[in-house]
Structures are given as structure tokens and as C-alpha cells.
Amino acid sequence: MDDRASDDIRTTLTRYAAAWRAGDLQAIAACYHDDFTLHYFGTSPLAGVHRGKRAALAILADFSRRSQRRLVEISDIAVGATRGVILVREELSIGGRPVQVDRTLIYAVRDSLLAECWVLDQDQRLIDEMLRQG
Template identity: 50%
Template sequence: MTRSTEIREAVERYAKAWAAGDMAGIVACYGEDFTLHYAGANALSGDHVGKAQALAVLAEFAKRTGRRLVRIVDVLAGTERGVVIAHEALGPPDARVEVERVLVYRVDAGLFAECWVHDQDQSLIDRLVGKA
């Protein structure tokens, strides 16, 4: 298997699980030493090291933002990184906003090793999550 095939299979497996709401499938995509890199100036910004810590931060993000996947826009893979472009709805029920988010993954042994999250509107994310 080529490196780009390994990466493509990892991001496609994740995107399929996410679209299906398969939490066990989503969690299985992350390696134990996974690191999440969250940009911005909010309470969740920074580097979150370890699968358990990163998943806890992702759960807190969902709680604070009411995050809901609208659709997977695209899945891309190269020889070094995989990318999922997701269209998501965020915010309280009476003020939902839809945005695109770009999730860039480094894959090691078929599992996610790192992720860098790039948001269409970082200031919106910062407001929804809140300050540290």
C-alpha cells in the first residue's frame, strides 16, 4: 500500500463514520498519542496531547458550540497529509450559523497522529467557545 493510499483510507474511514454518527468508528480513527492543534483565542485553543485529552476537548467543543455536521464537502489525501472539509452548523438553536471547517491530518500506521483545525470564521469560533 502506498503512503497516499494509507492516508486516503484513514480520512475516508473517519469521514464515513462521522457522516453516519458512528462514535465508536470515529474514536477508532485516533492513535493513542494523537495531538489536536486548535487555533484561535478561546478556552480550547492550543495543543492537546494524547487521545483521551484530545477527545475530551472535542467533546467540550461540541457542548459549547452545539456542533452538528451538515455534510462532508470533500476528502483529500496526499503523500504527507489527509484533509476533511466539513460543512457544520454551530451556535444556539435560535442563532445557528453554517461554516466550513478544514481538518488536516497526519496519519501514522493508519491512525490519526495529529490534526490541525482551520476554521472559515475563527472569530465566530472564539465567540462561541468563550474565553479561557
């Protein structure tokens, strides 16, 4: 494993996680590469590949608005030679009823910024249903 690459991934994900925990939207946005690509799975209106920082952040903001998401915890950060993973638990509101879900976020890092993300949800069907309602 290339230690420099994995160190850069760990540093980038740790910086992003700290901003997320603090709720610092400006610092969160600063962690994304201008060429960021978001892979959002499922069948909801938000599903698809969203290219560019502006497009990806718009989808993430839309998800936050529809789900009233709240970070419960960042469970773990794991790093390999080419990717990093953040495991999170979030509380989402579905029809006014809060539900907690585990999410796996797989990241590629370039230039010490988040370059690509694949969002894997614990219960994709639940997420799709919630987003179609919201």
C-alpha cells in the first residue's frame, strides 16, 4: 500500500468528518473537488450520477431538505490504498417519523479533496420511498 496516498486519504476524510460533526457547511463544501462526482443509487428522483461540485452539492442539499437529515454519529473511517470509507448513522424523518439508518460512503480523493463518492444505504428501498414522498 502506498503510505503517502493512504495518509492523504485519511487526512482528507478526517478533515471532512470534523467539518460534518461541527455542522460547518462552508468547511464541508471546501472539502469537495470542483470535479466531484456523486453516485447516488436507488430509484428515487435523486438517484443517478451527478458530475461537478455544484450539481453534487445541490443533490445533497435536496436530500437534506427532503429527509430532514441529522448526523447521529460517524462510526468509523477506514482507508485503503485508493479509497476511503466513512461509516455514518443518520436520523431521517419520514412523514414526521424519525428513523435511524446506517450509511456507507466510499470516497476517492484527489488533490487532498473529495473527488468521488458512492453512497450505499442500509435500506435503499426505505430511502427511495422517503424521497419519492418528499
